Amino acid sequence: MKTKKGQVEDMFGDFIIAVILIIAAIMIISVKADSHQTDVSEIIASDKSSLRGIDLLTLLRMPVEHPFLDKHGSITFAEFFELVAKNYPEISLEAGWLMDGNLVEDEIGVSDKIVCLSELRELFSKRLGYSRWHFKAYDKESMEMIFECNNIGLLYYPEGEVTYVNTTIPLSQPGKNIIIEMEAVA
Amino acid sequence: MNRKAAGILALSAIGFIVAVMLFYSYADKQRPGGETRYLGATEVNIFNTYIGTEKQLLYIDLIAEQSLNKALEELAPKKEELAERYQDELLAGFRKNFEKRLSDFNNIYNSNLLIEDYELSVGENSVKGISEKELNITTEYIDYRFKPGFRIFY
Numbered sequence: 001m002k003t004k005k006g007q008v009e010d011m012f013g014d015f016i017i018a019v020i021l022i023i024a025a026i027m028i029i030s031v032k033a034d035s036h037q038t039d040v041s042e043i044i045a046s047d048k049s050s051l052r053g054i055d056l057l058t059l060l061r062m063p064v065e066h067p068f069l070d071k072h073g074s075i076t077f078a079e080f081f082e083l084v085a086k087n088y089p090e091i092s093l094e095a096g097w098l099m100d101g102n103l104v105e106d107e108i109g110v111s112d113k114i115v116c117l118s119e120l121r122e123l124f125s126k127r128l129g130y131s132r133w134h135f136k137a138y139d140k141e142s143m144e145m146i147f148e149c150n151n152i153g154l155l156y157y158p159e160g161e162v163t164y165v166n167t168t169i170p171l172s173q174p175g176k177n178i179i180i181e182m183e184a185v186a
Numbered sequence: 187m188n189r190k191a192a193g194i195l196a197l198s199a200i201g202f203i204v205a206v207m208l209f210y211s212y213a214d215k216q217r218p219g220g221e222t223r224y225l226g227a228t229e230v231n232i233f234n235t236y237i238g239t240e241k242q243l244l245y246i247d248l249i250a251e252q253s254l255n256k257a258l259e260e261l262a263p264k265k266e267e268l269a270e271r272y273q274d275e276l277l278a279g280f281r282k283n284f285e286k287r288l289s290d291f292n293n294i295y296n297s298n299l300l301i302e303d304y305e306l307s308v309g310e311n312s313v314k315g316i317s318e319k320e321l322n323i324t325t326e327y328i329d330y331r332f333k334p335g336f337r338i339f340y
Contacts, residue, residue, distance in 0.1 A: 017199070021199050021202070024203060025206055028206050028207060028210065050234055051237070054233075054237050057237070057240050061247075078244070167241045168245065169244070169248055170245060170248050170252065170287060170290060172255070174283075174286040174289075174290060
């Protein structure tokens with residue numbers, strides 16, 4: 001079918017308008033869809049991180065598998081933290097044996113805390129499977145930090161990616177409790 | 187294209203763009219449970235409640251273990267005959283030590299768990315505590331009830 005010159009111009013104009021409208025629609029859809037997805041996933045990520053609390057509780061129930069500790073009878077991570085607390089602010093006669101196994105040492109002249117050594121860091125890393133983690137133990141009453149242990153680099157992560165979870169565990173002396181706090185980056 | 191057709195096409199195009207914009211403006215707010223909820227929020231809340239109960243159960247297990255260790259320490263000279271002859275003494279020692287520590291649990295978790303709520307027994311190298319009382323954590327979505335029983339081996 002033959003077309004007149006005016007009809008060809010009309011079709012070309014319609015085609016241009018259609019292309020512009022399609023591009024505009026695609027831009028609107030993609031911009032709005034992206035912003036929607038980002039909002040939701042960020043909220044879920046921050047709330048979901050609280051679920052890592054179960055990792056902390058599981059860890060505290062697990063045995064610290066180390067030949068030195070096995071000699072003293074297998075102990076769990078919760079019992080390990082209890083021994084750490086017994087050695088604060090001074091090394092306890094009852095729990096001082098913990099210093100002999102290359103897991104922790106007395107930070108003489110720096111602070112009253114005992115510090116963790118590389119072998120202990122490896123034990124934590126093996127159990128947790130996080131790329132970065134940081135444990136802190138506080139006296140529940142005074143909120144004084146009595147112990148900390150970490151593998152390096154946590155501070156360089158954006159705030160939203162770090163999980164903070166904690167729980168309270170009792171010490172053998174009634175009335176005394178410590179708070180174990182875990183910061184982790186999956 | 188005649189003038190009438192151009193008008194209809196223009197109106198249709200504008201209507202389409204307005205519809206797309208309105209849809210995506212309101213789509214953000216159309217989340218399960220209303221504007222403040224998002225997909226998975228309720229499930230996360232329920233899991234967090236469960237984690238809260240696990241924290242309490244860990245605390246109970248640890249104080250039971252400490253109470254047993256203390257009771258065994260107090261019975262130290264008689265320990266070898268423990269299984270046969272000194273179960274009553276062990277249980278009495280456990281009860282005394284566990285009661286002291288239960289008050290810490292009640293303070294921390296705002297609970298009212300008493301030693302009388304437990305039926306304690308000595309089994310094969312273990313002390314068992316069965317609680318008839320239920321503890322609960324209530325949130326907007328779930329009333330989670332659990333019995334804080336334990337079994338500790340020596």
